[in-house]
Amino acid sequence: MTKYGSFPGTRPRRLRTTPAMRRMVAETRLHPADLILPAFVREGISAPVEIGAMPGVVQHTRDTLKKAAVEALEAGVSGIMLFGVPEESKKDAVGTPGTDPDGILQLAIRDVRAEVGDELIVMSDLCLDETTDHGHCGVLDAEGRVDNDATLERYAEMAQVQADAGAHVVGPSGMMDGQIGVIRDALDQVGHEDVSILAYSVKYSSAFFGPFREAVGSSLKGDRKTYQQDPANARESMRELALDLEEGADMVMVKPAGPYLDILAKVADAVDVPVAAYQISGEYAMIEAAAERGWIDRDKAIMESLTGIKRAGANMILTYWATEVARQL
Numbered sequence: 001m002t003k004y005g006s007f008p009g010t011r012p013r014r015l016r017t018t019p020a021m022r023r024m025v026a027e028t029r030l031h032p033a034d035l036i037l038p039a040f041v042r043e044g045i046s047a048p049v050e051i052g053a054m055p056g057v058v059q060h061t062r063d064t065l066k067k068a069a070v071e072a073l074e075a076g077v078s079g080i081m082l083f084g085v086p087e088e089s090k091k092d093a094v095g096t097p098g099t100d101p102d103g104i105l106q107l108a109i110r111d112v113r114a115e116v117g118d119e120l121i122v123m124s125d126l127c128l129d130e131t132t133d134h135g136h137c138g139v140l141d142a143e144g145r146v147d148n149d150a151t152l153e154r155y156a157e158m159a160q161v162q163a164d165a166g167a168h169v170v171g172p173s174g175m176m177d178g179q180i181g182v183i184r185d186a187l188d189q190v191g192h193e194d195v196s197i198l199a200y201s202v203k204y205s206s207a208f209f210g211p212f213r214e215a216v217g218s219s220l221k222g223d224r225k226t227y228q229q230d231p232a233n234a235r236e237s238m239r240e241l242a243l244d245l246e247e248g249a250d251m252v253m254v255k256p257a258g259p260y261l262d263i264l265a266k267v268a269d270a271v272d273v274p275v276a277a278y279q280i281s282g283e284y285a286m287i288e289a290a291a292e293r294g295w296i297d298r299d300k301a302i303m304e305s306l307t308g309i310k311r312a313g314a315n316m317i318l319t320y321w322a323t324e325v326a327r328q329l
């Protein structure tokens, strides 16, 4: 008691007295199985290429990608999300490398499946931006606008070739209206009923995607504001979510994670399917850059950022630190 009066005997600090006590009462625990590793594979390179704005992350060769997948598996990570970077000369207006059975992403899916079988969940980015010469997530109409329904036809073909290559899960990230329904039908029609869809249901037009554009050698000029969501909007996310579930999404995702924890918490409360959150390239870059300058404790900041995402309601977290963090847990 202080000499200045009393306060109730309740003292929350009692439960913070020792590491063992804090460990026992922790409400959120990260587990390696929560984590999914996003990985880039680039065509036509003989050694991994570092990504300037993402220190520690590389564009893999087919060989080093296989190694990274095995390392992730051994560390206990649940899945790997693959992004393919085709040779610049192969990009075109409709994103042909995305539907070529021998396109780099399809080859990588096959490589990784051959290596990990069913032990690591193999996921593939289902979007055209890595393969189009204009860098948009869809095909363009005569006026240069992203043509929603023409894009859906391309996504349907992509879903089939990715599933044929062995993807367990496809991850449509292009934010076209109707994409989940069309992809579900396309998969079912060719006997891929067992391939699941992880829908990027809530995806904001974010400045934090910056480093990713370097990672995939993006050709984009301009922005994605006509298809990705306005960061100002929350209610709209619930609409996107409802549509994706109605169309057959097996799992849903919120992206980016850190700046949108309020949305993540709402989504997690609202649905009865697994919820993923993507800690994106800019979230990674900010922590790495500040740590490099000695401004924050890197390892603690990484753990705190991931704990926050899980606490907000994510069942799965895509993070470029997946393997490293899984090893520490």
Ligand code: PBG
Pocket: 125, 127, 128, 129, 130, 137, 173, 174, 208, 209, 210, 211, 212, 213, 224, 279, 280, 281, 282
């Ligand atoms: C689109 C896609 C993007 C990311 C994942 N899928 C980029 C975008 O929408 O511009 C970003 C991931 C990251 O920033 O880490 N295929």
